[in-house]
Amino acid sequence: MIDPLAEVVTLLQPGARYSKLVHGASPWRIRRSDTGQPLYCVVLDGGCRVTIDGHEPIELLSGDFVLVPTAYGVSISSLVPPPDDETSTPVALGHGEFRIGAPENPIDSRMMAGHCSFGSPDAALLVSLLPQFVHVRGEPQLATLVDLVREESREQRPAREVVLSRLLEVLLIEALRSAAGTNASPGLARGLADGRLAAAIRVMHERPTHAWTVAELAKEAALSRSTFFERFSRAVGVAPMEYLLTWRMALAKDLLRRNEGRVAEIAQRVGYSSASTFSVAFTRHVGQPPTQYAREQAVASVSPEIRSDVSYDATPMSPLSPMTT
Template identity: 70%
Template sequence: MVDPLAEVVMLLQPAARFSKQVVGAGRWRIRRSDAGQPFYCAVLEGSCRLALDGCEPIVLQAGDFILVPAAFGVAMSSLEPLNEAADTVPASLGPGLFRIGTAEGPIDLRIQAGHCSFGSPDKTLLVSLLPQYVHVRGEQRLATLVALVSEESREKRPAREVVLARLLEVLLIEALRATASTTASPGLARGLADARISAAIRAMHEYPARPWTVLALAKQAALSRSAFFERFGRTVGVPPMEYLLAWRMALAKDLLRSGDMGIAHVAERVGYSSASTFSVAFARHVGRTPTQYAREQAIEKDALTADHLSS
């Protein structure tokens, strides 16, 4: 059976950028702009407040994990407000360890925070299928995975990048599927936690070439057309046909990058009756024709291969 969550995560091609442990004491506040990069944080001890652009502040407690697939403005602070106008500057205590707040005395917070990157050229489209953020409480499996990512990031072991990529895939999937028991924002994970909506999403992923309509998808979900349309939009965050188009375009880009299929074959695989119809839809969605996109990807792949051979 096709697993939509695993498909999206693997297409994202996650890679580790860095992971660090931060300890805190007293009052503090830090802000940063992450330019849409994925961010995750696990609270190991104590509590703090997290504010993301466009969202209400969240109080994070020991045992909490938060994943933001595309972080922009991020602000973290102690629960007690900081009186001074200036933000806190983290002090390095050694490789991968930082302190915030008062420089002396016992700590009252310990977190493991990390950033990763998504290697897919289609990452913006794929991230749009995910929730704005995922907040999970009390999942020991996530804490274990974060610890493994942190440890692997610091070590220079053989096949380190491969191991990190697999660990991050598991971490992302584990965090996203844990949303069945959380209040995740609308997105793919929340849709898959809804048995009715999940049936329609899995059908779209398993048979993307079918001539789906809202009514046909509603039958998969065993709902009326109107009830399905409203419930899908509320749960996933986009209308069903918009989700289907996004998934078809993600698949088409992946097939075109591989270079193993002609345009007509790709069109057929993603549900278009002709290469010309597919080309018009692809150009409208991507801004380039399938032929132009495939050529650009081939040039980029050749350049990366040449760089690798010369290094």
């Protein structure tokens, strides 16, 4: 059976950049402005406060995990932050460990934090299917996964990059599905948590070439057309046909990048009856014709310096709210 969440995460091609263990002595505050870099943090002891640009501060307690698929401006502080927006400078302790806060104050929090990269050139398109951030409470396996990522990233063992990419795929999937309850904010994981909607999402992924209509998808979900449309839009954050278009474009970009056929062949593989119809849709959605996109990706694959996989423009195609459980 097709697993839509796994498909999206796999296409993202997550990779580890770094992970560090931070010892905090209140009060302290650090700020980062990392254009488009995915950020994760898990609190091991004590707590901290995370403020993401455009959102209210989140208090993280022991065992809490937060994932920000596209971090632009993030401030992390002790639960009682220092006055006057004062920032602190982390002190390296060696072996990927840092201390932050006044040296004379006792350590009252420990957390692991890190950045990963999305290697896919289609990251912006795929990230638009994810929430702006994920906050999970009471899932100890996430801390274990982050610890495994940290340990693996410190060692230069054979197949290190393969192991790290698989660990990060599992970490992302576990974080998203842990936050997929009915009270979570809109996103793919929340849609899949609804059994009726999951049936419709899965058939879109299983048969992207089919000329789906809202009525047909509603039938797959065993709901009326109006109920399905409203329920899907509320849970996933976008209308059903917009979601289908986003997924088809993600598949098309992946096929074009890997030179998996002519434009007409790729058009058929993603559900378009003609190359011209596909080209119009692709250009409107991506901002350039498929032939131009394919040429640029071919050049980038030969000359990696043209493109950096560490950051990307992940401006959401549609506003998605935070996902919290």
